[in-house]
Amino acid sequence: MKIAVVCANGKAGKLIVKEAVDRGLDVTAIVRGENHTAAKHVLKKDLFDLMAADLEEFDVVIDAFGTWAEETLPQHSTSLKHLCDVLSGTSTRLLVVGGAGSLYVNPEHTACVADGPNFPDMFKPLAAAMAKALGELRQRKDVQWTYISPAGDFQAEGDRTGKYILGGEELVLNSKGESVISYADYAIAMIDEATKGNHIQERISVVAE
Numbered sequence: 001m002k003i004a005v006v007c008a009n010g011k012a013g014k015l016i017v018k019e020a021v022d023r024g025l026d027v028t029a030i031v032r033g034e035n036h037t038a039a040k041h042v043l044k045k046d047l048f049d050l051m052a053a054d055l056e057e058f059d060v061v062i063d064a065f066g067t068w069a070e071e072t073l074p075q076h077s078t079s080l081k082h083l084c085d086v087l088s089g090t091s092t093r094l095l096v097v098g099g100a101g102s103l104y105v106n107p108e109h110t111a112c113v114a115d116g117p118n119f120p121d122m123f124k125p126l127a128a129a130m131a132k133a134l135g136e137l138r139q140r141k142d143v144q145w146t147y148i149s150p151a152g153d154f155q156a157e158g159d160r161t162g163k164y165i166l167g168g169e170e171l172v173l174n175s176k177g178e179s180v181i182s183y184a185d186y187a188i189a190m191i192d193e194a195t196k197g198n199h200i201q202e203r204i205s206v207v208a209e
Contacts, residue, residue, distance in 0.1 A: 001025055001026065001059045001060065001194075001195065002025075002026045002028070002057055002058045002059050002060075003020050003025055003026065003027050003028070003058060003059065003060045003061075003062060003194055004027075004028045004029075004030055004043070004055060004058045004060070004061045004062065005017050005020070005027065005028070005029055005030065005037075005039070005062045005064055006030045006047055006050070006061060006062065006063050006064060006065060006083070007030070007031070007047060007063070007064045007065045007066065008029035008030055008031050008035070008037045008039065008064065009029070009031045009032075009033070009035070009036045009037065010064050010065075010066055011156045011183055012064045012066070012097050012183050012186070012187070013029075013037070013062075013064035013097075014036065014037050014038075015183050015184050015186075015187040016062055016064060016097075016187045016190050016191065017029055017037040017038055017039050018037070018038045018187070019184075019187040019188055019190070019191045020191050020194070021038045021039060021040075022038075023191060023195075025191070025194075025195075026041070027039045027040075027041065028041040028042065028043055028058070029041070029042050029043070030042075030043045030045060030047070030050070030054075031043075031044060032044065032045070032046050047065060047079050047082065047083070048078075048079065048082055050082070050083070050086055051086060052086050052087075052090075054086075055086055055087060055092060056090070056092070058092055059092065059093065060092065060093045060094075060095060060194045060197075061083065061087065061092055061093070061094050061095070062095045062096075062097070062190065062194065063079070063080065063083055063094060063095065063096045063097060064097045065079045065080075065097070066097070068126055070125060073125055073126060073129035074129065076129045076130050076132070076133040077129070077132055077133045077136055080096065080133045080136070080137055081136065084137070084140050084142075084143045084145070087143050087144075088140075088142045088143055089142055090144075091144065092144065093144040093145070093146065093194075093197060093200070094143055094144065094145045094146070095145075095146050095148065095190060095193060095194055096137065096145065096146070096147045096148065097148065097150075097186075097190070098130065098134060098147045098148055098149040098150070098203070099126070099127060099130035099131070099134075099149060099150075100113055100149050100150055100151060100152045100154065100171070100179070100205070101113050101114035101119070101123065101124075101126070101127025101128075101130060101131060102114065102127065102130060102131040102134050102149065103149050103152075103169065103170060103171040103205055104169050104170045104171065105170065105171050106170075107170070109169060109170075112127075112131070113127075113152060113171055114127035114128070114131065134147055134203065138203075141201070143201075144200050144201070145200075145201055146193055146197075146199045146200060146201070146202060146203075146204065147202075147203040147204070148186075148189065148190060148193060148203075148204055148205070148206065149203060149204070149205040149206075150181050150186050150205070150206060151172075151178075151179040151180050151181040151205070151206065151207040151208065152171065152179035152180070153178070153179060153180035153181070154180075154181060154183065154186070155180065155181070155182045155183065156182075156183050157182075157183075158180075158181070158182025158183065158184065158185070158208075159182055159184065160182060160184035160185060160188070161182070161185055161208060161209070162185070162188065163185070163208070163209040164181060164185050164186075164188060164189050164206045164207065164208055164209060165206065165207050165208070165209055166189065166204060166205075166206060167204065167205040167206065167207060168202075168203070168204055168205065169203055169205070170205075171205070172205060172207050173207065174207050174208055174209055175209065178207075178208075179207055180207065180208050181206055181207050181208040182208065185206070185208055186206060189206040
């Protein structure tokens with residue numbers, strides 16, 4: 001299996017690459033500058049410059065794009081649209097590092113985590129931008145996509161426990177009543193989905209046990 005990780009130098013991207021490499025998968029890091037990942041194969045190219053020929057050899061493309069500055073938040077939509085357009089009509093699967101703010105908190109799917117009174121105001125613009133991108137992704141019937149939302153408390157420096165609980169569209173709490181997962185455990189879930197491909201054109205979620 002050949003996997004490409006786009007924006008591989010980011011915190012999530014690097015751990016996703018490492019998880020895939022540790023499992024013996026053929027991994028290519030797609031980065032704009034010098035490679036800082038465990039991948040032996042590197043493609044130096046900006047996400048927005050990627051073309052169909054760049055990605056045609058891969059079974060799975062993992063989109064680890066992220067931006068937090070207010071002026072660049074629309075790129076959550078534009079970057080995902082670009083990757084979808086590049087992969088349109090192909091068998092290459094697109095796995096997306098998503099957000100938790102759009103997870104539903106009721107069975108009717110009318111209220112999201114970001115709608116809650118305790119959701120920090122500073123994160124609302126990011127959550128809205130990512131939710132918009134997810135909504136647009138749901139309309140793409142021409143791409144074999146999977147969107148993976150982390151738990152609410154997504155810990156960059158958290159431990160790798162090797163365990164996680166797989167959820168769906170709704171926020172899932174663990175046995176301690178927490179919504180938390182480390183980047184390292186999230187990477188495990190991402191590569192599990194990459195190798196199994198059980199959730200085509202679905203949003204799933206993960207939380208630590």
